Structure formats: structure tokens, C-alpha cells
Amino acid sequence: MSTQHASASAAGRTLDPQPRGAHQGLIDAEMRASRRAVLDAYRQRLLVDVTTLAAADFLALADPRTVHEAVILAAGTVADACTLQQYDPDIRMLRVVASRGVPDVLLRHLASADASADAVALADEGPPLPANGFKAVHAHPLRGDDNELLGLLWLLSATAASRRDQERLARAAARAMAAMAALRHSSPAAAPPSPAAATFTVHRTGDAVTLAVHGALDSATVPAFADHIRQAVFAEAPTLLIDLREVDLLAVAGVRALLDASRLCAARSTACYLVAGADHTARTVIDRLGATALLRIVEDAALITPDRAPRR
Structure with missing residues (x-):
């Protein structure tokens, strides 16, 4: 029976007994835990193969911040320091979203360049960035399929670096960021997230x-x-x-x-x-x-x- x-x-x-702030705290904690879990699960693949950034199985689990952190993680295999900037088309500016090993003086330089230069030109030419002890400094524009600017990836090396490996990373990072941008565009901006x-x-x-x-x-x-x-x-x-x-x-x-x-x-x-x-x-x-x-x-x-x- x-x-x-x-x-x-x-x-x-x-969650009725809890205040709204506690509910949001649970959601934020869940998002942080999810990012850590996804990065832990893909860490070895990212360190061995930077094209994992654009792999369908990784992108199915990642959110934009996970992608930013994964780009920085993978960049550690081809550079000694790195900074990822994301382009905001509404205000035509680049902003730093993730960084590792880049001295504060260089980050401040990038921030001031954001405010004083056209971001599209900045991505193509790069501002005169102080070397600050790095032998090689390369700026890689990250663009989508229709050539729209998505961001800028700075890779700094204390010794001569392989441009080929860095360009391979930049292509994978661009595809990952394009996937996140497509995800944002496919979601109605005015609709609040449903519980x-x-x-x-x-x-x-x-x-x-x-x-x-x-x-x-x-x-x-x-x-x-x-x-x-x-x-x-x-x-x-x-x-x-x-x-x-x-x-x-x-x-x-x-x-x-x-x-x-x-x-x-x-x-x-x-x-x-x-x-x-x-x-x-x-x-x-x-x-x-x-x-x-x-x-x-x-x-x-x-x-x-x-x-x-x-x-x-």
C-alpha cells in the first residue's frame, strides 16, 4: 500500500523568520561557495590548459566573477603578474575586476588611465604603463565575435614571455567573457530575480x-x-x-x-x-x-x- x-x-x-538581510547573506555566501567549488573543480585543468576558460562544461557552471578569477588563475601559467579590466559600454570606461601580483602603483596608473582616456583606444594601444621591474608588459584587448570590446588583459613578466602562449590565453579569456556577456543580454534586465x-x-x-x-x-x-x-x-x-x-x-x-x-x-x-x-x-x-x-x-x-x- x-x-x-x-x-x-x-x-x-x-526564511520568513529571518530578516531580509539574513536572507541576502545566505545568497551571498552561497555564491561565494559556488565560485570556490567551481574553481577548485577546474583548477588543475586551468593550470594545464588555458583553453578550459572557454570549455562548455566550465561555462555552464561559471558566473562572471568566477570567469574573472579563472582568467587570473590561468594567467599565472604565462605571466608573473596580471590584471583583468572589463569594459563598460555605457560609460566607455575600463575598470579593474581582478588582479594578481601587480603593484599598487601600476593599478593606480590603470585607474587614472581609465578616467582620462578613451577606453577603445586604450585597449588597442595601451597606455604607457611603467615597467616597475617587469621586463615585458603586454596589453591584450578582449573582443567578442562582432569585434565589440569586452575588456583588456594585462600580462607582466619579469623575464621574456611567450607571446604565443599569452595570445592563446587572451583568446580563451575573450570567449569566456563573451559567453558571460551573452548570458547577461539574454536575461531581461528589468525583471527582478525570482526567489x-x-x-x-x-x-x-x-x-x-x-x-x-x-x-x-x-x-x-x-x-x-x-x-x-x-x-x-x-x-x-x-x-x-x-x-x-x-x-x-x-x-x-x-x-x-x-x-x-x-x-x-x-x-x-x-x-x-x-x-x-x-x-x-x-x-x-x-x-x-x-x-x-x-x-x-x-x-x-x-x-x-x-x-x-x-x-x-
Whole structure:
């Protein structure tokens, strides 16, 4: 016999007891954690192959600030110091968005150049930048497919540097920044971001409890998800299936919650499986964050045999 119930938790409802500032703090913390996790997951690839900046799997997880930090990380393989400037077409100015190893005096010089020079000309010619102990100083304009200016990448080296490697990095950085610009343009600027929401459906069939998640699994919805997990586990069902096939956003906090659920199940001798297709966005995020080996994932609950081992 089966029993069934559903519950919905929008971010506003879940976090009503907390002030708006606390809610925003959770979102900001989640964004920082997400950036760290994405950079950690791709760090080795970026250091070995700078074209990872333009890889589809990286861009699917990155936001603009993650891209900026990744450019600086990759630039460390071809230069001793670097600064990334982003072009604002509304005010026709370049502004520093990320930097590593560049002395303050040079950063101040760039800032003053921003305010006093036409940014398009600056990108093509570069201002007279003081060497300040660097033997090679190169400015690489970053442009999109239709030649619009996206930014400027400064690469400084204490010894002679390979222009070929630097140009390869600049091309990859330009493609990454173009992808972020396209993402911004495709989102209605006037529309405020909608609060993340999730609906949870729970049903039990025989000795298995299935928790289906619909919508977003992130820092705002994880508390409600964790409550459902505890209820299912302490109901002493031998098997828990977490169905992620209707999840449209899986954040880093959501992946952590899935790992916590798996650990809780193990402690209670409950078999725990995630249900997600090989090409599903949730599976992609889990894979990219290196959590696949720590979770048991099947594409269909029917693949689980009575002894609770997935059929191959």
C-alpha cells in the first residue's frame, strides 16, 4: 500500500523568520561557495590548459566573477603578474575586476588611465604603463565575435614571455567573457530575480521511500529538503530514493545536502540512491564538483534490484 503527500517551500516562506538581510547573506555566501567549488573543480585543468576558460562544461557552471578569477588563475601559467579590466559600454570606461601580483602603483596608473582616456583606444594601444621591474608588459584587448570590446588583459613578466602562449590565453579569456556577456543580454534586465522555490513529493511503496524534488535545491530550500530526509530515514524505510529528475537548479549547498543525506542513511543502515539521468543538469553539477564517487546514482529506480544493488 502506498501513501503520498506533497509540500512546497518557497525561499520567502522558508526564511520568513529571518530578516531580509539574513536572507541576502545566505545568497551571498552561497555564491561565494559556488565560485570556490567551481574553481577548485577546474583548477588543475586551468593550470594545464588555458583553453578550459572557454570549455562548455566550465561555462555552464561559471558566473562572471568566477570567469574573472579563472582568467587570473590561468594567467599565472604565462605571466608573473596580471590584471583583468572589463569594459563598460555605457560609460566607455575600463575598470579593474581582478588582479594578481601587480603593484599598487601600476593599478593606480590603470585607474587614472581609465578616467582620462578613451577606453577603445586604450585597449588597442595601451597606455604607457611603467615597467616597475617587469621586463615585458603586454596589453591584450578582449573582443567578442562582432569585434565589440569586452575588456583588456594585462600580462607582466619579469623575464621574456611567450607571446604565443599569452595570445592563446587572451583568446580563451575573450570567449569566456563573451559567453558571460551573452548570458547577461539574454536575461531581461528589468525583471527582478525570482526567489528559489522547491516542491517535495514523498511516497512510500513497499520498503522504499521516494523523495522527489521539483525546482531548485540551494541554500534557501536545503533546510526543507533536510527535514524531509530526516523524516524518511527515521521512518526506518530500508531504502531511500531521492529523485532529482525535476530539479532545474542544483547549487553547491544542494550537493552538500545530498552528501549529508547519504551519510545519514549510511549511519542508519538505509540504502540511499539518487535518481538522475546521465545528461541531467543535476548529474552534471555533481560530476563537476567531484561528488559522483561519494553517491550512488541511477538513471531509473527500476535499475535497483531487490538486494538494493543497481543492475549493471
